[in-house]
Amino acid sequence: MISIKNVNKWYGSFQVLTDCSTEVKKGEVVVVCGPSGSGKSTLIKCVNALEPFQQGDIVVDNTSIADPRTNLPKLRSRVGMVFQHFELFPHLSISENLTIAQVKVLGRSKDEAIEKGLKLLDRVGLLAHANKHPGQLSGGQQQRVAIARALAMDPVVMLFDEPTSALDPEMVNEVLDVMVQLAQEGMTMMCVTHEMGFARKVADRVIFMDAGQIVEDCPKQAFFGDVSQRSERAQQFLAKILQH
Amino acid sequence: MMDFSAIVPALPGLWDGLLMTLQLMVMGVLGGVVLGTLLALMRLSHNRLLATIAATYVNYFRSIPLLLVITWFYFAVPFILRWITGEDTPVGAFASCLVAFVMFEAAYFCEIVRAGIQAIPRGQMGAAQALGMSYGQTMRLIILPQAFRKMTPLLLQQSIILFQDTSLVYTVGLMDFLNAARSRGDIIGQPHEFLIFAGLVYFTISFAAAQVVKLLQKRLAV
Amino acid sequence: MNYNWDWAIFFKPTGIGSEIYLDWFITGLGWTIAIAIVGWIIALALGSLLGVMRTVPNRWIAGAATAYVEIFRNVPLLVQLFLWYFLVPDLLPEPLQIWFKQDLNPATSAYLSVVVCLGLFTAARVCEQVRTGIQALPAGQTAAAYAMGFRLPQIYSNVLLPQAYRIIIPPLTSEFLNIFKNSSVASLIGLMELLAQTKQTAEFSANLFEAFTLATLIYFTLNMGLMLLMRAVEKKVAVPGLIAVGGK
Numbered sequence: 001m002i003s004i005k006n007v008n009k010w011y012g013s014f015q016v017l018t019d020c021s022t023e024v025k026k027g028e029v030v031v032v033c034g035p036s037g038s039g040k041s042t043l044i045k046c047v048n049a050l051e052p053f054q055q056g057d058i059v060v061d062n063t064s065i066a067d068p069r070t071n072l073p074k075l076r077s078r079v080g081m082v083f084q085h086f087e088l089f090p091h092l093s094i095s096e097n098l099t100i101a102q103v104k105v106l107g108r109s110k111d112e113a114i115e116k117g118l119k120l121l122d123r124v125g126l127l128a129h130a131n132k133h134p135g136q137l138s139g140g141q142q143q144r145v146a147i148a149r150a151l152a153m154d155p156v157v158m159l160f161d162e163p164t165s166a167l168d169p170e171m172v173n174e175v176l177d178v179m180v181q182l183a184q185e186g187m188t189m190m191c192v193t194h195e196m197g198f199a200r201k202v203a204d205r206v207i208f209m210d211a212g213q214i215v216e217d218c219p220k221q222a223f224f225g226d227v228s229q230r231s232e233r234a235q236q237f238l239a240k241i242l243q244h
Numbered sequence: 245m246m247d248f249s250a251i252v253p254a255l256p257g258l259w260d261g262l263l264m265t266l267q268l269m270v271m272g273v274l275g276g277v278v279l280g281t282l283l284a285l286m287r288l289s290h291n292r293l294l295a296t297i298a299a300t301y302v303n304y305f306r307s308i309p310l311l312l313v314i315t316w317f318y319f320a321v322p323f324i325l326r327w328i329t330g331e332d333t334p335v336g337a338f339a340s341c342l343v344a345f346v347m348f349e350a351a352y353f354c355e356i357v358r359a360g361i362q363a364i365p366r367g368q369m370g371a372a373q374a375l376g377m378s379y380g381q382t383m384r385l386i387i388l389p390q391a392f393r394k395m396t397p398l399l400l401q402q403s404i405i406l407f408q409d410t411s412l413v414y415t416v417g418l419m420d421f422l423n424a425a426r427s428r429g430d431i432i433g434q435p436h437e438f439l440i441f442a443g444l445v446y447f448t449i450s451f452a453a454a455q456v457v458k459l460l461q462k463r464l465a466v
Numbered sequence: 467m468n469y470n471w472d473w474a475i476f477f478k479p480t481g482i483g484s485e486i487y488l489d490w491f492i493t494g495l496g497w498t499i500a501i502a503i504v505g506w507i508i509a510l511a512l513g514s515l516l517g518v519m520r521t522v523p524n525r526w527i528a529g530a531a532t533a534y535v536e537i538f539r540n541v542p543l544l545v546q547l548f549l550w551y552f553l554v555p556d557l558l559p560e561p562l563q564i565w566f567k568q569d570l571n572p573a574t575s576a577y578l579s580v581v582v583c584l585g586l587f588t589a590a591r592v593c594e595q596v597r598t599g600i601q602a603l604p605a606g607q608t609a610a611a612y613a614m615g616f617r618l619p620q621i622y623s624n625v626l627l628p629q630a631y632r633i634i635i636p637p638l639t640s641e642f643l644n645i646f647k648n649s650s651v652a653s654l655i656g657l658m659e660l661l662a663q664t665k666q667t668a669e670f671s672a673n674l675f676e677a678f679t680l681a682t683l684i685y686f687t688l689n690m691g692l693m694l695l696m697r698a699v700e701k702k703v704a705v706p707g708l709i710a711v712g713g714k
Contacts, residue, residue, distance in 0.1 A: 050609050077615025087610035091628045091705050100624060101614040135707020153614065307689035308682050309647035311654075312661050316678040319668060323469060323675075408542035415654055422545060436553050443545045450540035 001026045001157050001188045002047055007056035009042065009212075016042050017053065018212045024157070029189045031199040034209035035237055040192045041084075043209065044159050047190065048079045061156050077105045080150030080158040084166050086142040088134040088149070094121065095130040098149050106153065113152070120148040124178050140171030147178055158182065160191040196241055200224055208234045248437050254428045261424025262445070268342060268410045268420065273403045275346035280353025285383065287358055298354065305351035310344075311412050317344040318416045337416045345406065352402055360395035361387060397461040404453050408446065421445065475673040476680065487667050487677075494663030495684060501580055501649040501659060506642060508585025513592025517630075518622055520597045531593065538590035544651055546587055551579040551655045576657040580649065588645050595637045599630030632703055639696040643689055660684060 002024040009017040016039050024030045032040045045051040047058055049065050049072050057066040063075050088097050098117030102108045108116070121127050124144040126137075134142055143163055150158060160179065164172045176198050183189055183202035193199070199206055199220065206223040208216035210233045216223065227235055251258075286298035305313070321340040325333040364387050372382040392399075411422040419427070422442055429438025472478075476488040519531035538546070555566045555575075566575055603626060611621040631638075653662035664681035668674035 045609075048613055050612055073612075073615045073617050075615075076613055079613070081610070081613035083606055083610055083613075085604065085606050087604070087606040089607065089610075089625055089629075090708055091632065101616065104620055104624060105615040133706045133708070135705060137707075149614075304682075304686065307643070307647075308685045309650040309661065311650040312664070312678070312681060312685065315661065315665060316674075316682075319674045320678070327469075408540075411542040411544045412651075414544060422542070426548070436556065439545070439548055439553055443541050443549060446542050446545055447537065447540045451536060454540065 001028070001061055002190060003059045004043070004047070005057050005059070007043070007046060007053050007058060009039075009046065009051070009053040009055075016212050017046070020056070020209075020212075020214050022207060022214060022217050024188060024190050026188055027186045028204045029183045029187075029191070029202050030205045030207060031203040032190065032192045032207045032209060033194060033196070033199070033237070033241075034215075038209040039212040040207075040209045041161050044161050044190060044192050047159055048076045048081055050081075073105070077101070077153055078156050080153060080155035082143070082146050082150055082158070082160045082163045084162040086134070086139070086146045086166075088142055088146055090134050093131055093133055094126070094137070094145055097134065097145060098152050101149075102152055117148070117152050120151050121145070124148045138171060139167045140174045143167065143171075143175045144178055147175075147182070151182075157188040157190065160189065160193065162192050162194075164193065164195055194241060196224075196238075208237065210234075210237070246437055246440070247434065248441065250432050250434050251437060251441050254432070254438075257428055258421065258424050258441075261419055261421040264338075264419060264424075265407070265410050265421040268338075268345060268413065269403065269407045271342055272345035272349055272406055272410070273399075275342070276349030276353045276406070277357075277399065279346055279350035281357050281388070283350055283354035284357035284361060287354065288361060302351045302354050305348050310348050310409055311415060313348045314341055314344045314412055315415055317341070317347075337413070337418045341413045341416060341418055345410070349402070349406055353399065356395050356398045356402060357391065360391035360398075363394060364390050394464070397457050397464065400453070400457045400460070404450050404457070407453070408450060411446070469675070470673070471676070472673050473676055475667075475671050475676050478671075480667075480670060487671060490658075490663040490667055491660065491680060491684065494658060494660035495688075497577070497652070497657060497659035498646065498649050498688075501577065501584065501652055501657075502646040504581045505584035505588060505649070506645050508581070509588035509592050509641070509645065512585065512589035514596050514627070516589060516593035517596025517600065518627070520593065521600045522618070535590045535593055538587055543583070543587055543648060544654065547580060547583045547651050547655060550583040551576065554579075573657060576652065576655045579655065580652040580657060584645055584648055584651075587648070588641060591641050591644075592638065595634045595641065596627075596630060598637075599634040600626050602633055603629055632700075632705065635696065635700045635703075639693065639700075642696065643692055646688060646692070647685070 004020055004022050007017055007020045008015065020039075020043055022030075032044065034040045042051055046053050046065070047060060053066075057064055059065070060075060060079060063070055065072075065075070088094075089100070092100060095114060095117055098121060099110065099113035102113035102116065103110060118127060118130060121130055124147060126141055126144055126148075129137060129141065129145075134145070137145065147158075147163075163179070164175050167175065172195070176195060179189070179191070179198065180202050191198070191203075203220045205217065205219055207214055208223070208231075215231050216234050222229070223234075227238060230238070283298045283301060286294040287302070289295055317340045318337060321335055321343060322333070325335060368386055368390070369382060372386040373379075377385065410420055413420050414423050414426070417423070425438045425442035426435070429435040432438075476491070477486050479485065480487055480490065516531045516534055519527050520535075522528060555563055558566060566578075570578070607625055607629070608621055611625045616624065649659060650661040652659045653665065656662075658666070660681060664677050667677040671677065
């Protein structure tokens with residue numbers, strides 16, 4: 001579904017991604033972790049071309065990102081993304097947030113969009129809030145709406161960029177629950193997150209990045225199994241994370 | 245087509261006009277800042293009456309056009325002086341315009357100074373008073389010097405606006421830079437060339453000054 | 467010479483036709499409003515376009531908008547008005563020139579000049595407000611909109627501008643009020659708007675204090691009225707759950 005091939009990216013002369021390659025198969029859940037500044041957010045943003053890269057290619061559902069002929073808006077409309085800071089549109093009501101792209105990007109009718117949006121809103125348990133505005137919801141609720149908003153586009157794959165790291169601790173689980181459910185339903189997911197509990201529960205593979213490189217890319221069992229088999233940097237990272 | 249050669253011999257006259265423009269601006273800014281600071285202190289004072297008077301003054305002048313003020317003062321200042329002195333006191337257009345600028349701009353400077361004073365941490369006031377300073381000393385020695393430093397860019401920006409606004413004295417026939425250019429252009433029969441030249445000069449001065457202010461702003465921001 | 471106060475002057479005949487002085491003020495106010503409203507429409511449309519241009523990721527487009535702003539901000543309004551009224555008509559192609567100078571009545575040609583002048587002058591200021599408003603929004607909003615498949619024009623019209631306008635209502639209000647005040651320069655090219663009528667009343671009746679007092683009151687009331695109107699607009703479009711910039 002996603003195939004990342006030898007991606008290199010520079011900000012000026014500073015290399016932020018070095019020769020990154022990996023695959024995410026259909027129905028697979030891949031967790032990307034690593035210390036801050038390791039390039040994991042940059043990498044996931046390359047997948048839907050929010051961040052340009054200079055070398056290599058990423059192919060999403062048979063569409064090449066590096067190909068200049070690719071219709072990027074069209075590609076992005078099939079790739080759902082959930083952001084650290086939710087990024088709901090604050091001037092629109094919750095139901096408008098759920099429908100605007102369905103109508104303006106996919107060209108669905110208003111009724112169809114509303115039906116779809118409300119169904120998904122119900123699924124994340126927030127149907128009662130349809131007519132509120134984002135500013136009236138808690139962070140956890142906003143992030144659940146953001147997930148529903150992405151799902152409303154019928155994405156072939158979902159990208160999560162640290163979806164719980166801006167949340168108060170007591171709200172993390174309500175968001176993770178939605179993500180777990182999604183994973184169990186077979187959604188293809190690529191998640192940048194530090195939530196190792198989530199990774200243990202649903203991830204098929206774990207990627208560990210450091211300094212712009214993919215250092216580890218292995219099945220969950222291996223990653224959480226015999227730690228001594230892991231690279232030194234991954235060990236350090238895990239030790240730090242698991243302390244908390 | 246355009247022929248700008250006639251401007252060269254007219255330069256001395258235009259220079260005199262520019263001097264008057266600059267004179268109006270500098271005196272207007274100085275007077276405006278002094279009166280504006282006074283108004284700002286009134287607005288911030290605990291005396292309700294003073295605060296209300298200053299607020300009314302500011303709201304009043306900010307809601308009417310500068311051109312109206314210039315015109316009105318041009319008509320009214322001679323009358324008022326006669327009432328006060330009891331005899332005809334000739335004042336030129338320059339004086340009436342200057343009074344208009346000072347009084348009008350004071351309302352705008354007041355708001356800049358007020359914001360500047362309010363931006364100084366409250367602790368400064370307390371610290372100065374703890375040292376035994378009076379309110380007047382605190383303002384003069386501690387608060388205002390800090391506030392003026394911070395608001396220099398805004399004061400200069402307002403001064404650039406005033407520089408452009410001085411061209412409105414055209415209405416009372418004062419020979420400022422614009423009027424000097426207009427009248428010379430009309431006499432020579434090349435109004436367009438002189439008008440364009442005037443526009444270029446205003447632009448160059450304003451633009452250059454604005455760049456300096458930007459630099460200053462960057463410096464003060466660090 | 468003593469000054470004869472006469473507050474009833476506004477109801478006295480001007481000696482021209484059957485008009486009383488108050489009629490002059492009403493006509494003047496009409497022109498002032500007509501200049502300001504049409505000028506504002508131009509300023510808002512063009513200023514929004516320029517403001518968007520200054521924020522798009524294209525150096526040439528942004529540079530062109532910046533150049534516009536610098537030019538229109540650094541030349542005095544009156545110089546701009548003279549250029550529009552005296553110079554620009556001469557640059558028009560001949561048929562248009564004849565139309566402007568001969569077919570139009572003088573008030574109309576002055577009106578056109580001042581409306582274009584104020585519209586373009588104020589557009590530079592509106593542009594800066596719109597730009598500030600857009601730049602005040604979190605970059606994540608644009609990223610999120612891109613991620614959903616929006617194209618740049620859609621992002622501006624659906625996501626950025628509706629938010630930016632809400633943020634900048636207070637500074638836009640003050641530009642809106644400024645265009646009413648600035649419309650008084652029209653008196654200098656012979657358009658009988660409020661200030662020109664005031665001056666004429668002062669000269670005709672010799673009751674200059676009354677005339678200027680009334681003019682001041684009209685401007686003051688206009689100002690207050692428009693301010694209240696804009697506050698109502700701000701309240702109306704306020705987004706629930708967001709703290710208003712002006713404070714609630």
